[in-house]
Amino acid sequence: MNKNDTLKQKVKHALRLDRAVRFVWEAGPGWTIVSLALVFLQGVLPLFALYVMKLIVDAVTFALTAPDKTAAFRQIVLFIVLAIGVALLNALCQMIAGLVKEAQALEVTDYIYNILHAKSVEVDLEYYENPQYYDTLHRAQQEGPYRPTRIVNNLVQLGQSGISLVAMAGLLFSFHWGVAVVLFAAAVPGIIVRVKYSGKMFYWQRARTQTERSAGYFNWILTGNTHAKEIRLFDLGDLFIRRFSDLRTNLRQEKLEISRKRSVADLGAQAGATLAVFGCFGFIAYRTVQGSITLGDMVMYFGAFQGGLGYLRQLLGNLAGLYEDNLFISNFYEFLDLEPKVKEPLHPSPVPRPMKRGxxxxxxxxxxxxxxxxxxxxxxxxxxxxxxxxxxxxxxxxxxxxxxxxxxxxxxxxxxxxxxxxxxxxxxxxxxxxxxxxxxxxxxxxxxxxxxxxxxxxxxxxxxxxxxxxxxxxxxxxxxxxxxxxxxxxxxxxxxxxxxxxxxxxxxxxxxxxxxxxxxxxxxxxxxxxxxxxxxxxxxxxxxxxxxxxxxxxxxxxxxxxxxxxxxxxxxxxxxxxxxxxxxxxxxxxxxxxxxxxxxxxxxx
Known part of the structure; x- marks a missing residue:
């Protein structure tokens, strides 16, 4: 098996969610339960908000020709109060979700560092005399502390976006099935772009691990006390600063080139999505002018299309994020899966004490x-x-x-x-x-x-x-x-x-x-x-x-x-x-x- 096949195999095994979810659950089960409870509530609130907005617009439209303006306005005020309640509830949920997310991230980061430290102590000295080990450790330290939390957050957002999307898609389907189809088609190109460039960035990072470590080494030399005396006595400061700068410049230029290409591709995908949004808006406006739907319906359906497109992008973005995070967290799993070379005996003998022969x-x-x-x-x-x-x-x-x-x-x-x-x-x-x-x-x-x-x-x-x-x-x-x-x-x-x-x-x-x-x-x-x-x-x-x-x-x-x-x-x-x-x-x-x-x-x- 060649090196590329080995890497593909590692990535294949890494595309599993159970290990990351287990890490997050073990780090803070309470925060995970609260986070899941908020998913459903935040998922259905946007539908309520849209429906209340429809009621407000329809009430205003009716009030324009109503004989009793005061009674009609009271009805509008009632709907506005209801809209305020939904908005405040949504804000409260977002605030709690933000606190939960931050607390969970801190818990998981500390938990992952404990795992990293325990594994670092467990592996044999042989690994510490092997440069490939330091590449593996460097990648694990980069990705391990935050990727599991991101994976679980993506799963949570996936559930929330999925619930909202189902609600919006059902509403649009009741209007016209074609609008629902356009909704899904508009979001696909952007996701393809993200998945493609996530893979490019992953393989670039693996190929440049040693270069990043080299830059980190010069940074350590320049900022630590170990080499401080010789740097000054031999006037090595400018030399090491140039070497660090050259390495970081090459890394920065290569990474920016990948980001530039991704941005251009993203622009094309966003342009297509924008045309789809306003095309559907034109169709909804046409049906309103024809008298098929009310003005409030128009506002609701257009809001549903815009919201649905946003939720679909979030959902597909969460899927692409899961793909990306699983690619990068495979570096962490690669470190955790290192096997000790000094094997423990299945049935150890007691160490003689005191020893007799030596x-x-x-x-x-x-x-x-x-x-x-x-x-x-x-x-x-x-x-x-x-x-x-x-x-x-x-x-x-x-x-x-x-x-x-x-x-x-x-x-x-x-x-x-x-x-x-x-x-x-x-x-x-x-x-x-x-x-x-x-x-x-x-x-x-x-x-x-x-x-x-x-x-x-x-x-x-x-x-x-x-x-x-x-x-x-x-x-x-x-x-x-x-x-x-x-x-x-x-x-x-x-x-x-x-x-x-x-x-x-x-x-x-x-x-x-x-x-x-x-x-x-x-x-x-x-x-x-x-x-x-x-x-x-x-x-x-x-x-x-x-x-x-x-x-x-x-x-x-x-x-x-x-x-x-x-x-x-x-x-x-x-x-x-x-x-x-x-x-x-x-x-x-x-x-x-x-x-x-x-x-x-x-x-x-």
Whole structure:
């Protein structure tokens, strides 16, 4: 199946209303019921309004020749009061419908964001390292929050317009069947135009998703704090502004060209409809002059034709809108239908606690999806409880990838990873990850309070737990937090008011505290002290060795002052383990490790 066939299949499956209706119902069933109740009332009110107008015109016509003008005028006033009542009722219904529509839209938007966020957390890390995923996520974020509400609103309007149209068409049919036929024929060209160009806009948007994301990327670079220093130091502002502007100009011109063509086609359709309206008006006026109908009838029938044409346009427009919205919401469904690659076991085994033998990797190989080379090749190693092992090697040698496999963010291409002899794939992923505490080299910085930054390491604890402060002390973060304006309640970073920015080294201490808080059996530290001074580094690892009781520790570092503290060291090169042993053994061996150690040691001689 080629790419176009796949896309057509997705669109075909998306042309269903049940999922969107279910989302809206689940978000706010009460608002949905009220909205449906208003549909019938707003649908029949226009017919009453027309009939009252006919009565007023006929009463005025009669009053012109009536002998008792006062009595005739009283009759007119009665009908006018009735017309006011119908108009006020219609206004009240419109006001309530507007409030219901707004409340429902807000409820659905928040509900859809919850679904988007839950799915974003559920999908595997593999998706976040795939550009196609970001295209899919971008389209889902664009369409998901508001399309379901629009679909339901279109359905509601469809029902309301349908009721009004049936009433108007019945009235016109009683006058002449030909007028009813012209009514339907006049609205069809405009709907054909809308359906045609809805499809064009949908396929254009899908084709330009990556361009829109590229423009968004430059906007993020220019407006965020991540690149603020380099943009100024390297004078990159004008360059990135031009690139953003060029991308947006191309997108704007292409979109406007589609809109221009649609407007020209719309003009032709509207011209045909206008001729039909005034042609029918002429026919109704002719029948009035011939005496076949009264002046009030003429006003009523012409109003019915105009109103009926409007309701028919609304009805067909709602159908075209449903088609358009379903096309675009297929992007949202495409995101929701992403399948996890890391599968949960049908009958998960409990994670051993405490573990007895530790972790064992046996002939593990791995290649990233879409990659062209194996990142890990035939890796075998073990980590016992109470043992710290270090992984050493140049950047890109596979060290961090091994940690991702250990955390089951990916599964090995071949080989097996076990914990106390049980394959990691036999554990529920959440249960396994609760037993692993990790700080990656690209650790997160949460622009929330210092307390929350540490508490996120173990949210099963109370946010007020004394263990948070203890973890901060172990990581060397307590002293710096105690000197912040509101201590542990201080917001970190400059995103929000009263926030305090930290240095890279201070952020790293907070991240370490988060890792130490987790009551796990395995601690993984990936370049944990790269931004710490030598004194703090020594203190942190002294505490780390004390904390390891009953735990397995995995350390990745380029600092040999840190690495030499490990019980065993594994040296990686191009995805393979080329050396293993203690620091002393590897130095005596005189291989890759000894060479790297000697080069780094020269800076301290």
């Amino acid at each position: 972790i064992v990797l046996e002939q593990v190989s791995f290649q990233y999806p879409g990659g062209i080379r194996e990142v890990l090749k035939d890796i075998s190693l073990s980590v016992a409880p109470d043992e710290i092992v270090a992984l050493v090697g140049e950047n890109g040698s596979g060290k961090t990838t091994l940690i991702k496999l250990l955390c089951r963010l990916y599964d090995p291409l071949s080989g097996i990873i076990t914990l106390d002899g049980i394959d990691l794939r036999q554990f529920e992923t959440k249960a396994l990850r609760r037993e692993i505490s990790v700080i990656f080299q690209d650790y997160a910085q949460y622009y929330l309070t210092a307390r929350e930054n540490i508490w996120f390491g173990n949210i099963e604890l109370s946010p007020d737990s004394q263990k948070i402060k203890t973890a901060a002390k172990h990581a060397g973060a307590d002293n710096l937090i105690s000197h912040l304006p509101r201590e542990y309640e201080t917001i970190l970073g400059k995103w929000f008011e009263d926030g305090e920015e930290l240095s890279i080294g201070q952020w790293q201490k907070v991240a370490l505290a988060r890792a130490f808080l987790r009551e796990s059996q395995i601690i993984v530290l990936d370049e944990p002290t790269s931004s710490l001074d030598v004194k703090t580094e020594y203190e942190v690892f002294t505490r780390f060795r004390k904390l390891r009781e009953g735990r397995a520790g995995v350390l990745i570092s380029h600092r040999f002052s840190t690495v030499r503290m490990a019980d065993r060291i594994f040296v990686f090169e191009e995805g393979r383990i080329i050396e293993r042993g203690s620091h002393e053994e590897l130095v005596r061996y005189g291989g890759k490790y000894a060479s790297l150690f000697e080069k780094q040691a020269q800076f301290y001689k």
